[in-house]
Amino acid sequence: MEQEKNKVDASEARYHQETHCQSCGRFVGVFTRCPYCQALTQKRMSIRVFKVLSVLVSTVGLLLLLFYARNVKTPETKISDLGPLSNFAHVRIKGIVTQSYGIHEKWGSLGFVVSEGANDNPVTIRVSAYSKVAKAIADADKIPKKGDYIYVEGQVRFQKDTASLLLNAPEHIEFIEKAVDDPEIVSFVELDSINSSVSGKLVRTTGNINAKQSFPTGMLLTLDDGSANGFKVWIAKNLWDERQNPEVGDLVEITGKVASFKGEIQINLLKKGDLKVAKRVAPENKQ
Missing domain, CATH: 2.40.50.140 (Nucleic acid-binding proteins)
Structure with a gap:
């Protein structure tokens, strides 16, 4: 009985030592410096190690998150799988350009149509980009032409049971195979x-x-x-x-x-x- 009492007394003494300032005797909790007299307080080694490890683990986690955000590609999605629940989702699709409208003369926007599936029953989606992004795409010489086989990545816009895709960056167009231009007779x-x-x-x-x-x-x-x-x-x-x-x-x-x-x-x-x-x-x- 007396041994248990001694253990309790020792535990309380250690608790009091770690939570009270050894200089002024006031309660400081987890602070390593007394907020009243500014004296340093003694803490268990395990608490200091835990603080250092928590900072290191958080830093490594943020670096890994940054690495994956920059290097992991958006999962590929089929056009036929897009529905109302896909509205505003960021997706990556693959298909053949069946129609290219180029840069609009007045508004400067870009538009083209991407198709997937068999020729007798294709599934299509219209892809567009606003003038600022369209200009960057044109400067990079990445305007898709009819017959190009491409990856395109963007934000889904679903209106009136029809899905469309909005491009946000020229890097979101990737050519798998470019169509062979037929020489036009001038x-x-x-x-x-x-x-x-x-x-x-x-x-x-x-x-x-x-x-x-x-x-x-x-x-x-x-x-x-x-x-x-x-x-x-x-x-x-x-x-x-x-x-x-x-x-x-x-x-x-x-x-x-x-x-x-x-x-x-x-x-x-x-x-x-x-x-x-x-x-x-x-x-x-x-x-």
């Missing part, structure tokens, strides 16, 4: 002969510049085709070649795709270098 067409019958075709033509208008998204040239309104040529901002920099009156050679814009036929340049100055007007002849 035919020379007189400017006044370009009409809706050649819409969608790649043509080459020449003409003198009557007007030059600059827009935030590109440049619009008006060529002299003998009509009152002239013939329009649209050059996106990223395709404008400062080395050529044609002026009003210059004779230029244009290669591009015939398209319709607001009911008028025009030519859209497809790549930089498709506009060449054939003859510049002498400075004294410019108005």
